[in-house]
Amino acid sequence: MIPQTTNHALFARDRYTSMHSFAYRALRNINGVHPTHFSRRSTCKAATHAVKERGLEASLSWVDAAHRKDVARVLELADRAADRWDILWTGFLPPPVVADSMAALADRTDVICVPWGGYAQAERCRLALGREELMEPLKADPQQLGGVAALQIKGNFMFDPAKHPDFLGALLGTGIVRERVGDVLVQGEVGAQALVDPELLEHLEGALGQVRTVPVEARRIPLSELSVRPPRQEELSSVEASLRLDAVASAGFRMSRSKMGELIKGGDVRLNWRTAGKPSLEVKPGDVISCAGKGRVEVRAVDMTKKEKYLVTLMRYV
Structure with missing residues (x-):
């Protein structure tokens, strides 16, 4: 008759083996990895991380797929900053990732996010992440945070x-x-x-x-x-039949609508820091339109004319 302790040992061994088998399959299914040389412990840890990462990315379905993983990594870093009661930095991120990361963190009450690229108009920024008690005194002057x-x-x-x-x-x-x-x-x-x-x-x-x-x-x-040239601002207005991106952007950047349509389809135009792609997208007050090599335009206001057209007030930064 097998002793009771041996039964427990066999049960534990079988359970551990099953966990390892599950982890192996999870890694293959999720990441296409063939972890033949991993230890059982490292395989289980890697699988757990992979499952968590996949779940986090699924919750970010509203984020552009091109940088969804980047935003997921920012959220993971925010969790670590909160757990450690420390200020942690991301790498330098492009504007779309910064914008989506800040939107994803907007509802967090335990972590504050401060973008900083070294000067006020910086395009690529690092995000400083930390609990409110640590970050609040430094929000007004990001230079105190260091990081850049x-x-x-x-x-x-x-x-x-x-x-x-x-x-x-x-x-x-x-x-x-x-x-x-x-x-x-x-x-x-x-x-x-x-x-x-x-x-x-x-x-x-x-x-x-x-x-x-x-x-x-x-x-x-x-x-x-730093030798930073302050952006030159120019306010202008235009009457448009619609609020299509190609119509408003062509007015803001002073070029033909057909040429602007080509730039949009070519990926050179961003709406709120995300690649636009479609000339037919509609804009609204507060939107920012940027065009490679030509600066950016902010939609300040939209009013209706007596002829039921749109009077669009724009601020161009060059």
Whole structure:
């Protein structure tokens, strides 16, 4: 007769084996992974994480599928910040991910989210996440949070002009990933300034020595020395038969409606930081329309005329 303790041991072994088998199948079904070399413990942990991640992404069905995983990672980081009572940072995120992440966190009462890219008009921002008790005193002045540093890239580009992709490519060429670099402010013949993760300053000062064919010197500078040109604002109005995106955007950017339609279909136009894709989308007051290389337009107000057309008031930032 088998002793009682042995029965318990066999039951525990069989239960553990079943869990491992479930985890193995879950990983294959969810991520297409074949975890043949994983330990049972690591396989179970990986499966649990995969199931949780899939559930989190499913709850974000309203988010553009192209960056749903990025928003899910922000929410996971927010949970860690709340649990640890600490301030945690995301990497530098593009505007659509920032906008959707902040929308997803809007109903949270335990975590505050503050975007910061090094200056007020920054396009790519990091999100600082932490409990209200930690974040509230710092919300008014994000510089106190740290999290973003500035790098001066100095060289003589008179005979070999460099553009934004050249500086970005040189930075990434030192072995870092895109998420650790924010905006790059090109300064013409003298070089550029880059917003980066503070932890990279020492690495970039030593590793970044050339952009295109031009030798450069990289050194850290305070954020107060950034050469940021304030956006020029222009208010304008237009009477339109509809509030279609192509109609309003063509008025705001002063180009033909057919040309604007082509830009929208080509993915060069964003509505509220998300790729628009369809010229027929309707806009409303408060919407922001951005066009690659042409700035952005904010819909300030919409009124009806006596002839039942739409009088649209726009603010253009260039």
